Amino acid sequence: MQFKDIVGQQDVKQRLIKSVTDDRIPHAQLFIGHEGTGKLALAIAYAQYIACQDKKADDSCGVCPACHKFQKLIHPDLHFVFPVNEKKKAEDSDDESSGGKGSDAHIQIWRETILKSPYINESEWYSLLGLENKMGIISTSEGSEVIKKISLKSFEAEYKTMVIWLPERMNQYAANKLLKLIEEPPAKTLFLLISENPENIIGTIRSRTQIIKVPPIAREDIASALVNRLEIPAPKAQDISRVANGNFRVALSLASSDEANPFFEMLRELLRACYSNNVLSLLNWVDTVARYSREKQKEFIGYSLRIIRESFMMNLGLDDIAYVAGEEQAFSKNFSPFINGSNVVPIYNELNRTIEHISRYGNAQIVLTDMTMKLVKLINKK
Ligand SMILES: [Zn+2]
Numbered sequence: 001m002q003f004k005d006i007v008g009q010q011d012v013k014q015r016l017i018k019s020v021t022d023d024r025i026p027h028a029q030l031f032i033g034h035e036g037t038g039k040l041a042l043a044i045a046y047a048q049y050i051a052c053q054d055k056k057a058d059d060s061c062g063v064c065p066a067c068h069k070f071q072k073l074i075h076p077d078l079h080f081v082f083p084v085n086e087k088k089k090a091e092d093s094d095d096e097s098s099g100g101k102g103s104d105a106h107i108q109i110w111r112e113t114i115l116k117s118p119y120i121n122e123s124e125w126y127s128l129l130g131l132e133n134k135m136g137i138i139s140t141s142e143g144s145e146v147i148k149k150i151s152l153k154s155f156e157a158e159y160k161t162m163v164i165w166l167p168e169r170m171n172q173y174a175a176n177k178l179l180k181l182i183e184e185p186p187a188k189t190l191f192l193l194i195s196e197n198p199e200n201i202i203g204t205i206r207s208r209t210q211i212i213k214v215p216p217i218a219r220e221d222i223a224s225a226l227v228n229r230l231e232i233p234a235p236k237a238q239d240i241s242r243v244a245n246g247n248f249r250v251a252l253s254l255a256s257s258d259e260a261n262p263f264f265e266m267l268r269e270l271l272r273a274c275y276s277n278n279v280l281s282l283l284n285w286v287d288t289v290a291r292y293s294r295e296k297q298k299e300f301i302g303y304s305l306r307i308i309r310e311s312f313m314m315n316l317g318l319d320d321i322a323y324v325a326g327e328e329q330a331f332s333k334n335f336s337p338f339i340n341g342s343n344v345v346p347i348y349n350e351l352n353r354t355i356e357h358i359s360r361y362g363n364a365q366i367v368l369t370d371m372t373m374k375l376v377k378l379i380n381k382k
Contacts, residue, residue, distance in 0.1 A: 001044045001071065001118065003059045007248050008221030009038055012214055016046045017058065025050065025159075026210035028182045028191040030167075032198045033214030036247030041118035042214060043163055043192040044070070047078060050190070051157040066157060073111040076155040079162045080110060081146060083122075083136030083169035084129060102142040119249040122166060122196070123295035135295075136169060143174030150181060150189055161190045168200035175202050182208050216246020230255055239326075263303040264328060270304075274375045275338060282372045290364040297364065301355050307332055308347055311339040343378045350374050 003013045019025050031039040045060070048070035052060035060067050069075035081103050103110070106129065113120060113128060126136055146162060154160045170178065182191060182205060191209070198206060219241045225248070226237035232255050244251035254261075266289065273281035289297060307328065313319070314336035339347070350371060357367045 001041055001048060002062050002067075003042075003045045003049070006038045006041045006045060006118075007225040008217040009042060009214065012042055012212065013045075013058075015212070016042065017049065020050055020055070025190065027185045027189060028193070028209040029212055030193045030195060030198065030201075030206065030209035031212045031214055032195050034216060034247065035121040035196055036119050036244075036249035036251075037214045037216055038119060038248060039194045039214045040114065040163075040165055042212075043194055044073070044078075044114075044118070047159075047161040047163065047190065047192065050159055050161070051075065051077070069156075073115060075157065077157040077160045079146075079149050079160070080107065080165070081138055081142055081162065082106075082110060082125070082165040083138050085126075085131050085134050085136050102139060102145060104145065117249075117252075119252065121249055123293075123299060126295060127293075138164075138167070138170040138174050140171060140173040143170070143177035146174075147177060147181065150186055154188060159188050159190045160186075161192060164191065164193045166195060167193045167205070168195055168197045170201075172202075175205060179205050179208070217248055219246070222246070222248060222251050226251060226255055243328075261303060261328065263300045264331070266300060267304050267307055268331060270372065270375070271335060271338075271379070274372065274379045277376050277380065282376070283369075286365060286368045286372060290368055294358050294361075294364070297358050297368075298355050301351050301358075305348065305351050307335075308339055308344065308351070311336040312344045315339050338379050343381045347375065347378050350378065 003017075006013070029043075031043050033039050048067060049055060049060045051066040051070060053064040053066050054061040060070075062071070066075065070078060073080075084102060084106050109128060113125070117124075122136075126134070129136065146164075150160060150162060152160070164178070167175075167178070178191075179202065181189075185191070193201075193205075193209060195201060198211075222241035222244055223234070223237040226232040226240060227234055230252075232240070237255075240251050240254045243254060266285075269281070270285055272278075273285055289300070292300070310328075310332045314333055319333075354367055354371045358364065
């Protein structure tokens with residue numbers, strides 16, 4: 001992966017390149033930012049730049065043997081760790097001799113996925129692994145595996161690079177092992193951690209890493225990427241980039257489909273049932289949604305929060321700064337009279353509380369019923 005393949009993020013790219021030209025590469029760096037900003041791609045392009053045998057001022061060469069291997073993610077000094085579900089694969093046997101375990105067992109699908117869609121998010125990854133309802137973890141044995149790999153001499157490059165995607169999913173034991181390595185790193189070893197929830201990483205790891213903040217992608221960068229790479233007409237690209245709000249994964253999914261967000265219909269049904277206080281429809285709705293995976297339920301509520309926000313902006317007459325288009329825009333407009341200064345905060349709190357309860361493995365049926373009953377009251381509040 002080269003820097004030129006990554007949408008926008010000029011400042012971050014410059015900063016990373018400067019660390020190489022100044023010969024001051026921090027041995028442990030933590031890339032933080034929202035999904036869809038390109039953190040993972042930036043880390044990989046950075047590692048490739050460091051390994052490239054014919055670096056240019058602003059990018060790796062893309063043609064040297066090191067670049068070739070990096071571009072297939074098969075360079076022997078490039079290692080990956082990412083959350084998986086061990087039980088799914090091997091019923092958590094601790095038999096180290098069984099060959100690929102943890103990340104290694106899934107490295108093939110990881111490579112294919114990241115090469116195709118480096119902007120993938122966590123729940124998409126889990127559904128590719130067939131985990132749907134479960135959260136992946138970075139387990140104890142993975143921690144040992146990292147030590148093993150890092151203690152090898154590098155094969156071809158000057159540096160060994162360990163890319164750890166979502167270190168917040170490490171269990172305590174793996175995190176402690178990583179901490180030890182970061183505290184006393186073997187020579188010429190590079191740890192690139194990529195996190196969306198850095199507050200969930202143990203503080204001692206965070207405090208020993210150089211933080212690289214990866215901001216949402218600039219709107220104009222998303223728009224021009226859509227025009228140049230996907231040949232989306234400029235006006236539509238503008239629309240999409242406004243709605244995507246700095247997230248290129250969202251931009252791609254909007255660009256690839258003319259249909260509204262799959263959650264749109266779900267939300268419309270819910271809100272209609274709420275404002276007409278139609279108990280039967282509400283119960284049916286809960287029944288359907290309770291069967292979805294927890295990740296999908298949380299994503300849906302995240303989507304709902306966004307539409308509620310847009311409706312409120314429209315209620316205030318601030319249509320210009322609403323990030324919706326097409327069908328969503330028309331719906332938000334119609335719905336906006338129901339979202340006002342007296343109920344918007346309680347609705348927000350209620351939806352956030354629901355996300356929390358789902359995360360804590362509350363009974364989906366009960367949690368969602370509770371949410372809908374509260375929404376009926378709040379939405380009909382004058
Ligand atoms: Zn090169």
